[in-house]
Amino acid sequence: MAHIEYFFTTISPFVYLGGPRFAAIVAGQGATVAWKPLDAPALFPRTGGQVLAERHDSRKAYRLQELRRQAANAGLPLNLKPAHFPVNPAPSCYAVIAAARVGGDVAGLVHGFGRALWAEDRNIAEDEVVKDVLAAHGFDPAIADRHMLAAAETYAANLEEAVARGVFGVPFYIVGDEMFWGQDRLEDLDRHLATL
Numbered sequence: 001m002a003h004i005e006y007f008f009t010t011i012s013p014f015v016y017l018g019g020p021r022f023a024a025i026v027a028g029q030g031a032t033v034a035w036k037p038l039d040a041p042a043l044f045p046r047t048g049g050q051v052l053a054e055r056h057d058s059r060k061a062y063r064l065q066e067l068r069r070q071a072a073n074a075g076l077p078l079n080l081k082p083a084h085f086p087v088n089p090a091p092s093c094y095a096v097i098a099a100a101r102v103g104g105d106v107a108g109l110v111h112g113f114g115r116a117l118w119a120e121d122r123n124i125a126e127d128e129v130v131k132d133v134l135a136a137h138g139f140d141p142a143i144a145d146r147h148m149l150a151a152a153e154t155y156a157a158n159l160e161e162a163v164a165r166g167v168f169g170v171p172f173y174i175v176g177d178e179m180f181w182g183q184d185r186l187e188d189l190d191r192h193l194a195t196l
Helices: 013-029 040-046 057-074 090-102 106-118 127-136 148-165 183-194
Strands: 003-008 032-037 172-175 178-181
Touching: 003 013, 013 057, 013 106, 013 183, 032 090, 032 106, 032 148, 040 148, 090 106, 090 127, 090 148, 106 127, 172 183, 178 183
Parallel strands: 003 032
Antiparallel strands: 003 172, 172 178
């Protein structure tokens, strides 16, 4: 059975846009997933990248065009200027880590946070929103509180692991020695999984 190590952050629009396709690939290939949320704004400068605010204006403008096109391709609503971005990813990422420990629809949960931020103009750093998204995807909202300390430790460890393993952006998928960066590489990931 194929196993995917998935490095991501809940605040990435590209994680949101690729979420349904990634879930379909995982189901179609019968793969398992290690969910590894991390602090992407901290990852970028450590691996040669820049946070969005520090990028050149031409890169920012291209990003907006790409997001518009990718949202249309995915058939997903996306607000190019959401009310709560940038936002602290930690609370929602902690919730994903806690949810992955108990099991359930983690893919739906990750997508739910993305939809809340990028399509519903909700602040996914707020406790009430985190608990609401957890409940909407079948999780006990209290797990975010019960597992907060362990989730914080895992969140920090995921960042260190990502840097050590050559992850430099999100979404990032690792299968054995093969690495795939970006939701626009999901077809390549799917083809690779089919060979295993």
